[in-house]
Amino acid sequence: MASIIPxxxxxxxxxxxxxxxxxxxIWFPLACVLPLVVLMLGxxxxxxxxxxxxxxxxxxxxxxxxAHWTLVNYRTLLDSFxxxxxxxxxxxxxxxxxxxxxxxxxxxxxxxxxxxxxxAYLLILYVSPxxxxxxxxxxxxxxxxxxxxxxxxxxxxxxxxxxxxPLMFNETGVVIGLVHAHFMFVLLPLWAALGGIDRNxxxxxxxxxxxxxxxxxxxxxxxxxxxxxxxMIINFTINMAAFATPALxxxxxxxxxSTLAYRINLIDLNWPLGAAMALVLLAVTLALVLAAQRLxxxxxxxxx
Amino acid sequence: MTGRHSRKMSRxxxxxxxxxxxxxxxxxxxxxxxxxxxxxxxxxxxxMLEKEGWADEFKKDTGYEVTLVPKATSAEIxxxxxxxxxxxxxxxxxxxxxxxxxxxxxGIFAAVDQESVPNLADLYPIALIKEDGKTMGVYAYGDVxxxxxxxxIFKKNKWAPPTGWKDLMRPEFKGKLIxxxxxxxxxLYTLIEFAKMGGGxxxxxxxxxxxxxxxxxxxxxxxxxxxxxxxxFESGAAAxxxxxxxTGLEFKKRGIPVAVAMPDPAYLSPTSIGVMKxxxxxxxxxxxxxxxxxxxxxxxxxxxxxxxxxNKKVELTGEAAELLPPASEMAKLAVIDYDAVLALRPAxxxxxxxxxxxxx
Numbered sequence: 001m002a003s004i005i006p007x008x009x010x011x012x013x014x015x016x017x018x019x020x021x022x023x024x025x026i027w028f029p030l031a032c033v034l035p036l037v038v039l040m041l042g043x044x045x046x047x048x049x050x051x052x053x054x055x056x057x058x059x060x061x062x063x064x065x066x067a068h069w070t071l072v073n074y075r076t077l078l079d080s081f082x083x084x085x086x087x088x089x090x091x092x093x094x095x096x097x098x099x100x101x102x103x104x105x106x107x108x109x110x111x112x113x114x115x116x117x118x119x120a121y122l123l124i125l126y127v128s129p130x131x132x133x134x135x136x137x138x139x140x141x142x143x144x145x146x147x148x149x150x151x152x153x154x155x156x157x158x159x160x161x162x163x164x165x166p167l168m169f170n171e172t173g174v175v176i177g178l179v180h181a182h183f184m185f186v187l188l189p190l191w192a193a194l195g196g197i198d199r200n201x202x203x204x205x206x207x208x209x210x211x212x213x214x215x216x217x218x219x220x221x222x223x224x225x226x227x228x229x230x231x232m233i234i235n236f237t238i239n240m241a242a243f244a245t246p247a248l249x250x251x252x253x254x255x256x257x258s259t260l261a262y263r264i265n266l267i268d269l270n271w272p273l274g275a276a277m278a279l280v281l282l283a284v285t286l287a288l289v290l291a292a293q294r295l296x297x298x299x300x301x302x303x304x
Numbered sequence: 305m306t307g308r309h310s311r312k313m314s315r316x317x318x319x320x321x322x323x324x325x326x327x328x329x330x331x332x333x334x335x336x337x338x339x340x341x342x343x344x345x346x347x348x349x350x351x352m353l354e355k356e357g358w359a360d361e362f363k364k365d366t367g368y369e370v371t372l373v374p375k376a377t378s379a380e381i382x383x384x385x386x387x388x389x390x391x392x393x394x395x396x397x398x399x400x401x402x403x404x405x406x407x408x409x410x411g412i413f414a415a416v417d418q419e420s421v422p423n424l425a426d427l428y429p430i431a432l433i434k435e436d437g438k439t440m441g442v443y444a445y446g447d448v449x450x451x452x453x454x455x456x457i458f459k460k461n462k463w464a465p466p467t468g469w470k471d472l473m474r475p476e477f478k479g480k481l482i483x484x485x486x487x488x489x490x491x492l493y494t495l496i497e498f499a500k501m502g503g504g505x506x507x508x509x510x511x512x513x514x515x516x517x518x519x520x521x522x523x524x525x526x527x528x529x530x531x532x533x534x535x536x537f538e539s540g541a542a543a544x545x546x547x548x549x550x551t552g553l554e555f556k557k558r559g560i561p562v563a564v565a566m567p568d569p570a571y572l573s574p575t576s577i578g579v580m581k582x583x584x585x586x587x588x589x590x591x592x593x594x595x596x597x598x599x600x601x602x603x604x605x606x607x608x609x610x611x612x613x614x615n616k617k618v619e620l621t622g623e624a625a626e627l628l629p630p631a632s633e634m635a636k637l638a639v640i641d642y643d644a645v646l647a648l649r650p651a652x653x654x655x656x657x658x659x660x661x662x663x664x
Contacts, residue, residue, distance in 0.1 A: 061409045061410075061646060061647060062409060062410060062411070063386070063389075063409075063410040063411075081654070081657070081658045139535070142535065146539060146541055147479070147524075147541055148539050148540055148541050149539075169524075169525055248532075251525045251526065251527075252485050252525065252526035252527070252528075252661050253525075253526070253661055253662060253664070255657060255661065260657070263487055263653060263657070265383070266377070266379040266380055266383050267379045267403075267487045267653065268487075268649070268650040268653060269379075269382070269383060269386060269406055270650060
């Protein structure tokens with residue numbers, strides 16, 4: 001996962017000088033990491049392995065039949081309904097990342113021009129949605145977006161629309177809610193990368209007659225691309241796994257993989273099918289992330 | 305990293321380790337007393353035990369302590385119970401019957417008898433859940449499916465108040481109707497009732513789905529929770545909803561203007577309780593189950609939360625006496641064949657999501 005972290009390409013700083021570290025400085029960080037490693041092994045990797053095993057067992061009314069092995073759960077997922085839900089999840093998640101990227105550029109750009117204190121306040125403002133409980137956020141959006149919400153009532157009393165716009169219980173609601181919720185994951189890396197750009201490059205480019213869009217295309221975008229991709233990848237993976245926002249703003253009409261997995265695991269109790277679904281989600285997400293990273297490195301190598 | 309930093313970090317690490325150690329030790333210390341672990345809801349059950357003093361009452365009555373393990377939904381309760389069926393950490397499990405029966409089929413419950421749970425003798429016969437002649441658990445109390453509506457909206461639009469299931473199909477409710485999805489207990493009753501109205505039933509569910517699909521464009525949202533329905537009512541977005549009658553009473557108490565119509569037939573939606581097989585404290589588990597089924601506790605739940613007690617000795621007072629069905633009506637409440645439904649339900653849930661939910 002190391003390459004997800006924004007590289008220092010855009011910063012142009014010199015590589016740090018290697019020094020011999022005191023033994024304490026080697027063991028202490030390792031000791032710090034150990035609890036987390038144990039935690040991850042015990043509470044993430046072990047259940048994940050359990051889920052992989054479960055996904056190959058059949059399920060009946062008496063529970064998981066561990067005596068038999070089957071591919072039936074994966075076959076079920078090939079049904080057009082499940083593939084459709086998976087496709088919708090990927091499509092919405094990508095759309096959200098894309099919208100977030102477009103919206104985050106101006107904000108990040110504006111932030112880098114402010115004084116440091118003002119930058120901090122602005123960023124806190126954009127990070128704050130992440131600090132609010134997700135259910136509270138979704139209810140807040142309901143107040144704004146519902147058929148009788150603030151937006152629709154205002155539009156109707158202004159005579160701009162005759163009947164309420166369908167802003168929630170559909171994909172629109174999910175997209176609005178998640179763009180807001182996960183905005184900072186694109187904004188922060190982008191802000192860091194934009195702050196690292198040498199302004200002389202931009203002046204030089206304009207001095208040589210490049211228009212605004214040309215400067216953005218040939219200088220700003222290439223220099224911030226690694227950070228942008230890193231942010232979008234994190235944003236995308238969180239969108240893929242989001243549960244509460246789709247459940248509350250999408251309603252029961254817009255099923256995504258996480259809401260479907262909830263039904264299968266917790267209402268039908270069909271853990272083998274749920275496990276198969278979780279693994280497919282994991283595989284699809286990982287594949288897309290790896291593809292995006294490859295795209296990023298290819299671009300960088302090509303431009304190097 | 306400077307020395308000062310490193311010392312600070314070590315202190316932080318020590319504090320963290322201390323917290324972990326404390327967390328590991330705490331439950332062990334607690335288990336030394338005689339404590340019954342009760343897996344159920346965080347809603348009215350938690351209010352009863354923790355806020356309104358009934359856990360203390362239990363201790364006074366029996367000498368045992370009770371610790372509630374709260375979950376949000378019946379599905380989560382039974383999933384938790386099934387997950388620990390090989391090595392249970394809870395003694396008693398209570399949730400909606402359709403979920404509870406999933407646990408029963410996975411063999412997680414132990415049989416109970418009148419010797420250890422004397423209050424079984426006072427329950428309505430309908431309440432005993434039998435398997436091979438043994439009582440595996442009981443309905444503790446129940447609710448009935450109700451049609452909840454907003455009288456003010458009805459008056460304003462000059463609509464006649466709803467009286468039964470057929471009223472849900474009235475075209476004027478377009479965009480103002482709430483029905484829970486089939487995966488929800490009350491959505492399940494709606495599906496089965498619609499199937500019956502169309503000449504089918506549990507064994508021929510097609511007419512039910514046809515009716516739900518036809519009704520889908522009128523449905524504002526297929527809502528699963530009490531809280532969200534309340535919000536829809538409060539904002540005026542919804543005018544009419546299928547949910548439990550008890551929910552209607554709770555809304556009224558919270559100042560949301562709601563009236564409840566009892567459709568005919570009225571379906572009993574039972575809440576079931578059972579003792580975990582290989583429970584850590586099998587004796588305490590039965591003591592708690594007996595206490596919960598006592599007239600004292602069930603009368604409190606009936607009067608406080610509008611729940612229909614399954615103990616014949618419960619006497620209703622005040623509002624509950626007016627609103628809840630009297631003993632003479634108990635036998636008339638419809639109960640669905642949960643065993644038959646259990647096997648079919650996952651397919652129904654999937655069919656609902658494929659065929660009905662996407663319809664706008």
